[in-house]
Amino acid sequence: MYGINMEKSMNELFEMQKKCAKGIDVMLNMKDAEVDATPKELVYEEDKMKLYHYKPLVKNPCKVPTLITYALVNRQYMMDIQQDRSVIKNLLELGLDLYIIDWGYPTAEDMYLTMDDYINGYMNNAADYIMKSKKLDKLNLIGVCQGGTFSTIYSALHPEKVKNLVTMVTPIDFDTNDGLLFKWGKYLNIDSMVDAYGNIPGSLMNSGYMMLKPFQLMLDKYIGVVDNMDSPDIMQNFMRMEKWIFDSPDQAGETIRQFVKDLYQENKLIKGTLELGGNKVDLKNINMPLLNIYAEHDHLVPPSASIPLNDLVSSKDTKLYPVPVGHVGMYVSSKSQRDVAPTLATWIKERSK
């Protein structure tokens, strides 16, 4: 009747019922979602920024250490979300010597921090600490998303300290209408927002991200979870991801003000007019090898925002590496574990001899 397949519908409903019933047991016995589990040591801290050194997982790791800089938005443990899908663990097993910056959770007293403080201050001090402790004058950088923009700016300002630069899902050219954030960002009165809030609340940022795919992220995700409720492993992974998504630090007011105005609205990095600490950021100063990894299906940082970087630097050794995944898939997908981490590790090791 009305084209409805009774048998299929019945099975669907009973299956759902069964999964719900089993799911209760699964949820009752679920432990706290463990994330960020790869062993590491706190080696340097300044204000709320912490620098961690991961314990190497091979006998003779790469001689040039690699510093990972994550975005200020969300938390860096996305790269170490679960042990069987950890980019960090993968890279360590592939022989890299890794450090990572944890930016912490800015509070009201951090509202005046600028991009200069983050890049020429915290990031530079972390890099200096690593080089001093390893008695080296250069290190490798991996920058992720906004952390990739920071790493690019850092490499342009301090090229003498950077051996190799890897950018992942990194926005560089903000004059694109491919992503909604780029479109909306152009009209946003960030001055007003920062003046009113001081720091921009993470929850407010999250609401904006969920609006990008409202039905998928606010509705279907929670309907779809019923299909996997009877699987402890899948539910545990779902919890991990859920925890990460809503673990959103507030954004230091002056930094986000400059990021939105200078980059989203005026695209100064591309134009060569961005200034940090009184110095112009000239992308042509980037002369070290560059690996630019972007996600083909990224709805947050569209490929058109990442790709132009390779043509703007003076490096002779550059590589564009498209991956057929989304923004987060770059870190948690099986494709990422299987292809991205090995490619990245090999590329760095070959250039760190």
Add this chain to the structure above:
Amino acid sequence: MYSQNTFNETMNQWVDTQKKIFSTWQETFTPNHVDETQNKTNDALNPMEFFNPLNKINKDFLENNIKSFGKSMPFEIFHKMTNSTDTYAQLYNFWQNFISNANIGDSDLITKFSSQWQKDYMNIFSETFVPFFPQSMQDSLKGSTDIFKTYFNTTKKFSFPWIENATTFQDLTLKGYLGDHDALLKYTKLFRENYDKTFGKFFTAPIMGISREYFEKQINSMDSFTNYLNTQNEFYATIYSVGSETMEKIMTNYQDMIKNGNPPETFKEFYTYWWKENEEAYKTLFNTDDFSKLLSQLTEASISFKKNFDTLLEEQLQCLPIPTKSDMNSLYKTIYTLKREVRGLKTDIDTLTNELNFKEENPKVNNQ
């Protein structure tokens, strides 16, 4: 840790649910004697009626069991799941009603059904998304859905210009409820015009006397709040408009699918079709320049209200022996400036120390 009582409660609910499933099964497959004198249809043969209790059981089961969890991560997930299943159930009712009407071929009935659903659909939309926003935003968002009522009640208190336009307001309100996409926007604009002619003038009039400054802040705060509500109304009218248009499109397409013999085979398939159509429609809306501007206007209006309200609050707090946010911000600024200065001095000291050490270690270079 969950207590034994909680566990027992869960088990009891589980057993109870199983009983319900069994009785639903029995009721469905036991021949249902029809009282032909009253010309009743045989409900057991209606597939929609068959799925309804099962769907409800699923929802009740999930909802009851949420109570077994404390305020933990699983609780949060379950909470979001029930919110989602509520929408799921509401959409299910829509599907059920539509199926019942779609085959009749009576265009009047379809139109009536459509109008009713356009009205109810607003509720689905507002109830779908609001629970997912941060708690701090929920109240204001929920408020926006009551704006019709608020405006209408407010109009009662206004004098002549409002009374003069009352009929138009009522007319537009009714049209809005019945799904006229432009009516809500017209209502908003008319409201703004009347507001500017009456209360708006009052708010911008010069104030005299010893408390002039304080009253001005109060009035600015009230004015910006009205402006915020107005912009929020326009924003949600746009959102709901697209929802309503998409629903109409879905209904038409679904009728065609039934006619062509290729409708979704299960409710889940219909649901997937429904949310994907909506996602696409909103993607198109969100990509327009007009929406980007509207979003910016809404943000600006809410920020303006927050600023004015914060100023007013601080004014009131001044007589209390506690620092205000402005006081703290000033302190934070001082600390930040000092920290930067210290950091700069440290760098200078390091540079000088290195130069000194170099000179000491290389006296010959030093002498050249």
